[in-house]
Amino acid sequence: MSFAEFNLHPSILANVTSLGFEIPTPIQVQAIPVVVEGQDLLGIAKTGSGKTACFVLPILDQILKNTGGERSRQPKVLVLVPTRELAIQVVEVFKELSRNLPEPVKSMAVYGGVSINPQMKSIYGVDILIATPGRLLDLQRSNAVDLTKVKRLVLDEADKMLNLGFKKEMQEIFELLPKKRQNLLFSATLSDQLTEINRVLLSDPVVIEIEDKVDEVELINLSGYFVSDERKGPLLRHLINKQDMKQVLVFTSSGIKADKVAGKLSKNGINAISIHGRKSQSARSGALEKFKSGKLQVLVATDLISRGIDINELPYVINYELPRSPKDFVHRVGRTGRAKSEGLAITFVTREETHHFKVILKKMKRYIDMIDSETLEF
Ligand code: AMP
Numbered sequence: 001m002s003f004a005e006f007n008l009h010p011s012i013l014a015n016v017t018s019l020g021f022e023i024p025t026p027i028q029v030q031a032i033p034v035v036v037e038g039q040d041l042l043g044i045a046k047t048g049s050g051k052t053a054c055f056v057l058p059i060l061d062q063i064l065k066n067t068g069g070e071r072s073r074q075p076k077v078l079v080l081v082p083t084r085e086l087a088i089q090v091v092e093v094f095k096e097l098s099r100n101l102p103e104p105v106k107s108m109a110v111y112g113g114v115s116i117n118p119q120m121k122s123i124y125g126v127d128i129l130i131a132t133p134g135r136l137l138d139l140q141r142s143n144a145v146d147l148t149k150v151k152r153l154v155l156d157e158a159d160k161m162l163n164l165g166f167k168k169e170m171q172e173i174f175e176l177l178p179k180k181r182q183n184l185l186f187s188a189t190l191s192d193q194l195t196e197i198n199r200v201l202l203s204d205p206v207v208i209e210i211e212d213k214v215d216e217v218e219l220i221n222l223s224g225y226f227v228s229d230e231r232k233g234p235l236l237r238h239l240i241n242k243q244d245m246k247q248v249l250v251f252t253s254s255g256i257k258a259d260k261v262a263g264k265l266s267k268n269g270i271n272a273i274s275i276h277g278r279k280s281q282s283a284r285s286g287a288l289e290k291f292k293s294g295k296l297q298v299l300v301a302t303d304l305i306s307r308g309i310d311i312n313e314l315p316y317v318i319n320y321e322l323p324r325s326p327k328d329f330v331h332r333v334g335r336t337g338r339a340k341s342e343g344l345a346i347t348f349v350t351r352e353e354t355h356h357f358k359v360i361l362k363k364m365k366r367y368i369d370m371i372d373s374e375t376l377e378f
Contacts, residue, residue, distance in 0.1 A: 006032050008057055009064045014377040015097045016057070025050030027210045038182050041204035042198060048334060049210050051091045055079070055154045060098055062152075063105050063127060075129040078177070080170065082160040083132065084111035084281055085288070088154060090130045110135050115280045120144040133161065133169035135225035140176060149177045155201075158187040159194055167193065175203065189327065212304055220333055222366060224347040227373040232320060232348050233264050238345065239318070240270055240298065240378035248290070248316040249326070250300045251332050253323065255279075262300040263321055264290040272298035303328045322356060326363040341366050 001024055003016050024032065025337035029043045034041050035058035045051045055238045059077050071356065081087045098105045107128035110119045112135040122351070123129070123145050129136075139145045153174075155161065156265025161170060183201050187194055227235050230360060255276030265272035273287040273296055290296035303323055317336045323329050349357045362369060 003031050006036065006057070008061045009101075011066070011101045012097060013061050013098050016053075018354060021053070024053075027051055027208060028054055028057075030208045030210075031055075033088055034057075034206045035182075035184060035210070036061065039185045040182060041336045042070070042146060042201045042202055042205045042207045043186045044190060044207070044209040045186060045298055046334065047057070051186050053097075054186075055059070055156075056090075056093050056097050058095070059128065059154075060101070060105060064103060067258070072149045073125045074146045075126055076149055077128040077152045077154070078136075078147065078150045078173075079128065079154040079156060079353055080132040080133055080161065080173065081130060081156045082164050082166065084109075084113055085284065086157060087130050087132055088112045088285065093198055094128055101347060111281070113140075116142075133166045133173060137169055137172060140173075147173070150177045150181060152182045152184070153177060153201075155183075155187075156184045157258060158185050158197065158265060159189045159191060162191065162193045162197070163238070167197075168348055170197070173199075179274060183197075183268075188255075202248060205376075220336055222333065222368050223344065224368045224370045225373045226350055226351060227348050231373055233261070234319065234378055235348065235373050235376075236261070236320060237265065238376070240265075242378075243316075245316050246297060247294060247314065248298050248318060249291075249314060249335055250318045250320050251323070252300060252302060253301055253321040257321065258300045258302055262298070265300075267297055270298055271296055273302040276302040279283055288339045303332070315343055317343065317345040318372070319345070321365075322347065322360070323348060323351050328363065329360045 003021065003024055004014060008016070008127055027049045031041060031043055031051075031054040035055060043051060045053065059215060077223035082092060087109040091107055094107035098107065105128065106126050107130065108122060108126045109130040110123065111132040116135070119135070119139065119317075120142060125345060129145070136145075141146060154171075183203070183205070185198065185202060185205075195307065225235060236250065239245070250261060252261055255274070255278050258274035258276050262272040271300070273290070275284045275287045287296065287299060291299040314336045317333055317350065319332060323332060333345035336345050347357070
């Protein structure tokens with residue numbers, strides 16, 4: 001199957017080629033024709049599967065093919081996302097794929113944590129709006145945006161939106177949209193809460209489920225160390241230095257811990273920055289950019305952002321602390337070995353956490369030979 005078979009506008013196809021996409025991913029093969037047809041879709045797929053293009057390509061195509069008629073100065077497409085990081089990532093894909101189109105298509109991301117004024121000023125005339133729920137409602141209440149022209153609604157990482165407690169905001173937003181519209185919902189998992197949302201939102205949707213991420217995690221090399229809390233810092237430095245890790249993503253369970261770990265690494269001459277929910281948007285994007293471009297050796301992050309990070313072929317992920325849920329574990333280690341490149345995910349486990357870690361591994365149908373850090377010299 002090739003992208004040409006989707007009958008997309010030639011300018012869009014040219015952008016796909018210049019992004020280096022040669023063949024569509026499995027979810028793209030199944031989902032793009034459904035979205036082009038205008039049907040509702042429920043896509044069960046995680047970040048990394050290529051799901052973004054599943055809605056970006058048909059949406060741009062539809063806007064281009066509908067030109068000539070009356071053009072509203074209000075958004076026709078609304079993409080709701082849980083985090084600022086994902087908002088930025090999605091708008092980048094829209095921008096990349098709408099380069100040099102015969103008619104300019106304007107996309108914009110709005111999210112909290114930054115001043116609302118510049119967003120209010122530039123929102124007029126936007127065709128595609130990518131938004132986190134809270135900020136979108138703020139903009140709507142200030143009359144900066146009118147959502148009554150929205151013809152397509154996309155919920156991206158819907159499960160995460162619910163986990164972050166956005167249910168009320170989401171429902172409030174649905175009320176502001178025209179009843180007749182296409183709805184596309186993407187989620188890594190299906191929960192009862194999500195089923196409830198599906199029921200109100202989707203009308204006779206096509207359901208596409210892309211193989212469970214557990215299968216993908218099978219490709220990732222996992223290793224683990226038994227280590228006491230006090231020895232975690234020295235073990236981390238030892239591993240980074242000994243294995244000459246040039247780019248490593250470290251996960252902690254809280255922002256405070258992330259700051260501490262990054263601080264300690266920096267003191268010891270290892271270039272590290274932390275990112276978490278309490279950091280400003282510019283600090284977060286700046287750190288992420290440096291990390292992606294290879295200028296930053298270690299990025300220390302919390303689970304809140306683990307899903308929003310789009311970094312291909314990340315060689316190392318280290319779980320400095322265990323996540324609470326197996327799902328988070330999968331999302332964390334899923335940052336390595338993406339796009340079929342090899343990756344290594346290392347997990348630090350205290351003796352007290354042995355049982356919890358076993359539960360996680362059992363869910364993933366994986367086994368790890370643990371290394372006792374007491375036997376190592378560092
Ligand atoms: P997503 O799941 O949409 O976050 O995409 C994950 C990564 O895969 C992104 O870096 C995309 O640029 C890349 N990608 C998406 N579709 C394709 C494709 N058909 N071929 C190669 N890479 C792709």
